[in-house]
Amino acid sequence: MPLFFRKRKPSEEARKRLEYQMCLAKEAGADDILDISKCELSEIPFGAFATCKVLQKKVLIVHTNYLTSLLPKSCSLLSLATIKVLDLHDNQLTALPHDIGQLTALQVLNVERNQLTYLPRSIGDLTQLQTLNVKDNKLKELPDTLGELRSLRTLDISENEIQRLPQILAHVRTLETLSLDASSMVYPPWEVCSAGTEAIQQFLCKESGLEYYPPSQYLLPVLEQDGGENSRDSPDGPTDRLSKEELEWQNRFSDYEKRKEQKMLEKLEFERRLELGQREHAQLLQQSSSQKDEILQTVREEQSRLEQGLSEHQRYLDAERQRLHKQLKQTEQDISQRIQKLLEENQRQKKSSEILKSLENERIRMEQLMSITQEETENLRRREIASAMQQMLTESCKNRLIQMAYESQRQNLVQQACSSMAEMDERFQQILSWQQMDQNKAISQILQESEMQKAAFEALQVKKDLMHRQIRNQIKLIETELLQLTQLELKRKSLDTEALQEMISEQRWALSSLLQQLLKEKKQREEELREIMTELEAKSETKQENYWLIQYQRLLNQKPLSLKLLEEGMERQLVALLVELSAEHYLPIFAHHRISLDMLSRMRPGDLAKVGISEAGLQHEILRRVQKLLDAARIQPELLKPPKGEVLRVPETPTTPQEPPEVVRPSAPPAELEVQTSECVVCLEREAQMIFLNCGHVCCCQQCCQPLRTCPLCRQEIAQRLRIYHSS
Secondary structure, eight states: OOSOOOOOOOOHHHHHHHHHHHHHHHSTTOOSEEEOTTSOOSSOOHHHHHHHHHTTOOEEEOOSSOOSOSSOTTOOGGGGTTOOEEEOOSSOOOOOOTTGGGOTTOOEEEOOSSOOOOOOGGGGGOTTOOEEEOOSSOOOOOOGGGGGOTTOOEEEOOSSOOOBOOGGGGGOTTOOEEEOOGGGOOBSOHHHHTTOHHHHHHHHHHHHTOOOOOGGGGOOOSSOOOOSSSOOOOTTOSSOOOOHHHHHHHHHHHHHHHHHHHHHHHHHHHHHHHHHHHHHHHHHHHHHHHHHHHHHHHHHHHHHHHHHHHHHHHHHHHHHHHHHHHHHHHHHHHHHHHHHHHHHHHHHHHHHHHHHHHHHHHHHHHHHHHHHHHHHHHHHHHHHHHHHHHHHHHOSTTHHHHHHHHHHHHHHHHHHHHHHHHHHHHHHHHHHHHHHHHHHHHHHHHHHHHHHHHHHHHHHHHHHOHHHHHHHHHHHHHHHHHHHHHHHHHHHHHHTOHHHHHHHHHHHHHHHHHHHHHHHHHHHHHHHHHHHHHHHHHHGGGTOTTHHHHHHHHHHTOSOHHHHHHHHTSOHHHHHHHHHTTOGGGHHHHHHTTOOHHHHHTOOHHHHHHHTOOOHHHHHHHHHHHHHHHHHHHHOGGGGSOOTTOOOOOOOOOSSOOOOOOOOOOOSSOTTOOOOOOBOTTTSSSBOOEEEETTOOEEEOTTTTSSOSBOTTTOOBOOEEEEOOOOO
16 A cells, blocks of 8 residues: 555536535525535545534535545544534545544444444444444454443444454343344354344343343434424414514524524633643643653663662672682692692602612712722732842742742732622622612502502592482482381281281382382492593503592592582581481582571472472471471570580591491381391391392391392292391
8 A cells, every 4th residue: 555645636526516515505594414425525624524513514424435534634523513413434434533432412323335444442422323334344343332322223234354242232222223244253153143133132131141121112212303493483473563574673683692692602612622722731741741750760760770780790790809819819829739749749859869860870989999999900910020020030049939929919819809899799789689679669659559549539439429429328218118118017917917018018119129220320320430430540641640649639629618618607507407317418509509597497398409409308307307496496596596606617528438327217117117127037046137139128137148049028039139237
């Protein structure tokens, strides 16, 4: 549809017809009808409104034109206040004015064959309306205000898109004729709509809870008839002796008075409308000022909220900066400690290298001494030969004796040199053997320390693994449950209660299957931890010194400093309660979420499950204990006050493997059965220590269960044996 289009110019014949009808309506003695139909009008001329207002027209006929709007610009609907019949069929109207309810005298409204998509809600203000024709339009629904048309007698809504009638139409008791498309109706059903107006009204009255009465009891006249207003007394009365001229002047004077009174009424109406417009203008100004103040107030509030949010964000950034500064300082301290350790290791390595260097220097010195000894021996031999030769030349007679003495002396010197060299070799070999022994000892000690560190790290990893600990606790609970169920079954067998025996066997089978599943999960978790150990061992092949000791220290100190501070700030009673319930591994969760006793009193098991506490029994037990503690604190408030001088210490994870903590006693068996050590059903001497799977009975000791292939109680095949350890 184009946004702009040229107005259709009426033809000459249509223009002449419009002028003729306007002149005919203004003639003296004309009736109360203004007919401007078939004039090819795209809007109602302003003169038509003025004519209807001044001459008090009661019928306005504008059908078969090209109207798209009922009111032109700068025209008010109050100009048609006296109109009783308004015929607008065969036009192009898309909507009626929203204030059409101002036509309070309107009795007939015909808008057939237009483009209306809806009816304004103010149509309910037409209390005198008796005929409403909206046939062949584009209406999809009717407004609820139609129920206020208490004088409506004829309603035609056929050839539209309407599928439902408003239920409030039952209040229109004067409705005699209702035309609609029964085949397309949904409410009322088409069977009711095809039965006629009376059936439709009866259906609507029944749906509204009203009693139906025929419209004949509420009939009103179709149009008001003006009778007797223009009648005059005959001039031939017995007491009337005025002449015809005087009667004519008297009639003219009375007409003048009537026109004067009409002008006065129009003036008063104009003044009233002017005053009403001024009041509306003043109200609009006041509303605009109030809206302006509200907008300013909302802007101020938004600005204050933004400033507050900015300040909060700034405080959060400052706190985050301080936290990062603390973390950086802590990291620097850790790095300095690591550097110090590296320096110490370097010093130790330097010392060992110095020892090796000194040993090498000692070996070189010994070699030098041996070479010097050999040189001195050679020199001495040369001198002795020279002296012997001189002695042979000078004393030939003493040659033999000197030669014998020389030979003996030479043999002694050679023996001494050989003995000294052998002694030096033995000492050197001894030093080398000592050095090799020290090296082997150091290597064995390092290997032994590495194995010990690896074993300690593996034990601490299994101890600190939360999933492994939860599985162990659940296995412990199920073992206790099976022991109690076996005792209960033995006790109930003596009483011969079959129904309870079946219930116990069902519980035992369920616990046995759960225990098998937990054993599989435990084995799987241990395999995962073993794979992690294998990866760490592969990383340790770089021959890093004290590798397992460093890993152990990291695993021990993996808890952040902020979390430790939060744990130290927890309430003493809450920490004691978690330790008592063997739930100290949930302390980091309680500290991270800053959960207090007061918060726990308002929480439910589902809230604890959202936080991370998955055991249903532990959830109920924590909430029950907290409620009991708070009830006692209302009587004795000093129970919640920590003692003076006492410092809260959160239980630390032990550095060496220990026994698992004591498991909370299960609550499944009856209260009269306590966990007691049951005797073996075979030897009747030792206590029962073995669980038979798949049946789940705990009835034999470790010695008696070895040759057994079936359970002594239920005679079922034993698929697996599991030993339980009773905690003292």
